[in-house]
Amino acid sequence: MAALxxxxxxxxxxxxxxxxxxxxxxxxxxxxxSTEPSNKGEDQIVKAFNKGPGAEKNIRVKQxxxxxxxxxxxxxxxxxxxxxxxxxxxxxxxLYDYSGKSRSQIEKNAPFAFIExxxxxxxxNQFYEPVWHWQEQRFKGLIGVPFIAGFDPGLMYVNVDAWKxxxxxxxxxxxxxxxxxxxxxxxxxxxxxxxxxxNGVGVGLxxxxxxxxxxxxxxxxxxxxxSLIGEGYQNKDDEYVMTLASDPEVNGWxxxxxxxxxxxxxxxxxxxxxxxxxxxxxxxxxxxxxxxxFSRVEFSQEDVNFDxxxxxxxxxxxxxxxYAASGMNVTFNxxxxxxxxxxxxAMEFIKFRNNAQNQYKWFNTSSQSVPNKEAYKLMxxxxxxxxxxxxxxxxxxxxxxxxFKQYINQQKAIKSRYPDIKLTEAGTPITTVPTSIGxxxxxxxxxxxxxxxHQNNNANPxxxxxxxxxxxASLIANAPDLKLAKSSSGxxxxxxxxxxxx
Numbered sequence: 001m002a003a004l005x006x007x008x009x010x011x012x013x014x015x016x017x018x019x020x021x022x023x024x025x026x027x028x029x030x031x032x033x034s035t036e037p038s039n040k041g042e043d044q045i046v047k048a049f050n051k052g053p054g055a056e057k058n059i060r061v062k063q064x065x066x067x068x069x070x071x072x073x074x075x076x077x078x079x080x081x082x083x084x085x086x087x088x089x090x091x092x093x094x095l096y097d098y099s100g101k102s103r104s105q106i107e108k109n110a111p112f113a114f115i116e117x118x119x120x121x122x123x124x125n126q127f128y129e130p131v132w133h134w135q136e137q138r139f140k141g142l143i144g145v146p147f148i149a150g151f152d153p154g155l156m157y158v159n160v161d162a163w164k165x166x167x168x169x170x171x172x173x174x175x176x177x178x179x180x181x182x183x184x185x186x187x188x189x190x191x192x193x194x195x196x197x198x199n200g201v202g203v204g205l206x207x208x209x210x211x212x213x214x215x216x217x218x219x220x221x222x223x224x225x226x227s228l229i230g231e232g233y234q235n236k237d238d239e240y241v242m243t244l245a246s247d248p249e250v251n252g253w254x255x256x257x258x259x260x261x262x263x264x265x266x267x268x269x270x271x272x273x274x275x276x277x278x279x280x281x282x283x284x285x286x287x288x289x290x291x292x293x294f295s296r297v298e299f300s301q302e303d304v305n306f307d308x309x310x311x312x313x314x315x316x317x318x319x320x321x322x323y324a325a326s327g328m329n330v331t332f333n334x335x336x337x338x339x340x341x342x343x344x345x346a347m348e349f350i351k352f353r354n355n356a357q358n359q360y361k362w363f364n365t366s367s368q369s370v371p372n373k374e375a376y377k378l379m380x381x382x383x384x385x386x387x388x389x390x391x392x393x394x395x396x397x398x399x400x401x402x403x404f405k406q407y408i409n410q411q412k413a414i415k416s417r418y419p420d421i422k423l424t425e426a427g428t429p430i431t432t433v434p435t436s437i438g439x440x441x442x443x444x445x446x447x448x449x450x451x452x453x454h455q456n457n458n459a460n461p462x463x464x465x466x467x468x469x470x471x472x473a474s475l476i477a478n479a480p481d482l483k484l485a486k487s488s489s490g491x492x493x494x495x496x497x498x499x500x501x502x
Contacts, residue, residue: 023058023059023060024058024059024060024342024345025059025060025061025062026059026060026061026062026085026086026087026342026345026346026349027061027062027063027064027085027086027087028046028061028062028063028064028085028086028087028088028349029063029064029065029066029071029074029075029085029087029088029089030042030063030064030065030066030071030088030089031065031066031067031068031071031089032065032067032068033366033368034275034294034297034298035297035298035301035366037297037365037366037367037387038297038362038365038366038367038368040365040366041361041362041364041365041366042063042362042366043063044361044365045352045353045358045361045362046061046063046353048358049061049349049352049353053348053352054348054349054352057345057348059345059348059349061087061349064085071089072090072091072094072095075088075090075095076095078340079095079111079335079339079340081340082338082339082340083339083340084111084335084339084340084341085335085340085341086334086335086341086342086343086345086346087332087333087334087335087346087349087350088332088333088335089147089330089331089332089333090112090144090330090331090333091329091330092112092135092139092143092144092329092331092333093138093329093435093436094436095110095111095112095333096109096110096111096112097434097436097437098110098138098139099434099436099437099479099481099482100238100479100480100481100482101140101481102140103139103140103141106139106140106141106143110139110143110336111335111336111339111341112143112144112333112334112335112336113143113333113334113335113336113341113343113346114139114141114142114143115142115143115144115145115334115343115347115350116141116142118334118343118344118347118351119142119145119347119351123351123355124142126355126356126372126373126374126375127146127371127372127373128149128325128371128372128373128404128407130325130328130404130407131146131149131325131328131371133424133426133428134328134329135328135331136424136425136426136428137424137428137430137431137432138432143331143333144331144332144333144334145331145332145350145351145354146328146330146331146332146354146371147330147331147332147353147354147359147370147371148294148330148368148369148370148371149325149326149369149370149371149400149404150292150293150294150326150369150396150400151293151323151324151325151326151399151400151403152220152223152323152324152326153216153220153221153223153224153290153311153322153323154220154290154291154292154293154295155290155291155292155293155295155296155308155396156288156289156290156308156309156310156311156312157281157288157289157290157291157295157296157299157306157307157308157309158171158287158288158289158306158307158308158309159188159193159198159281159284159286159287159288159304159305159306160305160306160307161193161194161284161305162188162191162193162198162284162286162287163184163188163287165188165191165192165193165198166184166187166188166191166287167187168184168187168188171307171309172309172310172312173309173310174310174318175310175312175313175316175317175318176310176312176313176316177312177313177314177315177316178224178251178255178312178313178314178315180312180316181255181256181288181312182255182259182260184200184287184288185200185201185260185265185287185288186200186263186265187200188200188265188287188288189201189264189265189287191287193284194284196283196284196285197285198284198285198286198287199265199266199267199280199285199286199287200260200265200266200287200288201256201257201260201265201266201286201287201288201289202266202267202272202277202280202281202286202288202289202291203257203260203261203266203267203269203272203277203454204269204272204273204274204275204276204277205217205269205270205272205274205450205451205454206269206270206271206272206273206276206451207273207274207447208274208447208448208450208451209443209444209446209447209448209451210443210447211273211274211443212435212442212443212447213273213274213447214443214446214447214449214450215230215231216274217253217256217257217450218230218231218244218249218252218253218446218450218465219231219244219249220252220324221249221252221253221255221256221257221290222246222248222249222251222252222253222498223252223320223321223322223323223324224252224255224256224311224312224313224314224320224322225247225248225249225251225252225313225314225320225498226248226313226314226317226320226321226498226499226500227243227246227248227249227252227496227498228321228324228410228413228414228417228431228498229243229414229417229418229431229497230243230244230249230431231243231244231432231433232244232431232432232433232488233414233418233421233422233429233430233431233432233433234421234422234430234432234433235420235421235422235485236420236421236422237420237483237485238422238483239483239484239485240433240434240476240482240483240484240485240488241418241420241485241488241494242433242469242472242473242484242485242488242489242493243488243494243496244446244465244468244469244472245462245465245466245468245469245470245490245491245492245493246491246492246496247492247496247498248496248498249465250461250462250465251314253450253461253465254458254461255312255314256290257269257450257458258453258458258461259458261453261454261457261458262457262458267280267285267286269454270451270454270455274291275292277289277291278291278295278298278299281295281299281304281306282298282299282302282304283302283304284303284304290311293369293396293400294368294369296308296367296391296392296396297366297367297368297391297393299391300367300390300391300392301391308392308395308396317500319500319501319502320499320500320501321406321409321410321413321501323399323402323403323406324403324407324410325400325403325404325406325407326403328371332350332353332354334346334347334350354372355372356372356374356375356377356378357375357378359372359375360372360375360378360379360382363375363379363384363388363393363397364384364385364387364388365385365387367387367388367391367392367393368393369393369396369397369400370397371400373401373404376397376400376401379394379397406501409501410501411428411429413499413501414429414431415429417497417499418497433472433476434476434479434482437475437476437479437482438475438479441471441475442471442472442475445468445471445472445475446465446468446469446472448468449464449465449467449468450464452464462491466490466491469489469490470489470490473486473488473489
């Protein structure tokens with residue numbers, strides 16, 4: 001924190017958001033991208049703004065790059081001192097607990113500015129509509145511009161050399177089952193490639209509690225069992241209905257993580273964070289790795305011979321809604337004047353950075369998928385860079401586009417399966433349950449349960465996940481302004497509504 005303090009600036013005085021006779025300099029806080037091509041593309045856009053529209057409007061953007069692990073706390077500290085930067089990447093639901101709050105309460109107390117007054121319909125319509133629905137569900141309006149897209153549960157990566165060495169034949173091209181996946185993990189585990197012994201499956205659980213990564217392993221993998229809800233939803237009586245402790249979640253956990261851990265087909269999950277598990281895969285030490293879409297950029301720059309294959313599903317079912325459009329919870333935020341921000345100037349850069357042309361340019365440099373559908377059209381019309389081809393960027397954008405298009409059918413299925421679910425004004429079901437309550441105790445309960453399952457070789461995951469849900473439910477029940485559907489706390493309460501989309 002001491003090191004960060006020297007580069008914070010901020011405020012409306014002589015720091016990052018201050019004004020002078022020569023114009024206004026505003027600070028843009030972010031963490032370094034995971035790859036240098038991504039950082040290069042980001043820097044190029046900032047320079048283009050400062051030379052072009054920024055110079056015309058007398059606005060200059062100065063970047064401040066905080067280590068990822070320090071970024072959120074540094075931002076909180078600056079906001080608390082009314083010294084916020086003008087612009088920052090953030091997970092907005094980690095900066096403000098929206099649970100049970102009205103739009104007017106959020107406008108008054110949240111640190112970020114609502115952006116509807118700063119963007120046109122033409123700008124909004126460049127993006128896939130679900131990215132806005134995510135914000136409207138939680139904050140009753142738009143509080144940031146999304147810049148990166150993907151889909152849950154991400155991609156299934158395979159070490160092709162390890163697959164071949166295990167004698168598994170052709171890679172899966174279509175749907176395949178949990179049983180086939182586990183059989184492959186068993187055969188891969190222990191093969192030797194280039195002097196390295198390969199683990200069947202890669203798992204990183206060391207930050208499951210502290211960084212809330214438990215969500216990755218439970219509510220996302222459960223989609224491969226036909227679930228579209230995950231942790232729960234809000235009903236029409238404004239009660240939160242818990243669905244974490246249920247068959248789809250346990251089935252998904254056991255298939256991808258629990259069974260491989262129990263049988264010794266993984267690395268040491270407690271030794272790696274979720275993102276840190278990329279390194280041993282890059283080094284050729286892991287055979288199968290379910291992970292985020294951005295990981296392929298790192299893998300494409302290493303020696304590992306990898307490919308992308310479908311996620312296995314329960315019974316090999318091909319009509320589950322396995323991929324959910326995501327990347328909605330990380331946004332460019334402009335901060336309110338009351339906490340040191342300069343939303344008007346900030347939004348000039350944010351709109352420039354995230355318009356279709358610049359998201360297309362950044363994609364060609366970084367190969368990171370974007371939520372701007374007009375940028376996707378430019379990729380198809382103008383083509384993509386060699387780097388994007390090497391890192392399979394357009395292939396992933398095709399899947400992103402398909403996931404966003406499937407979003408409507410998934411929303412219809414959710415409303416059909418859960419007729420008591422509350423809808424936003426736009427008609428989208430509210431499929432969220434508060435996690436910010438209890439000062440991190442939700443993450444301690446659920447993420448801690450997964451870590452303990454690693455320590456005890458996956459002994460009774462049904463009991464562990466049920467207990468974690470009950471602790472979470474208790475936090476909701478005891479929180480002010482929140483209501484719990486008490487009958488929903490417990491295993492398979494309510495009855496899981498998992499199934500196909502067709």
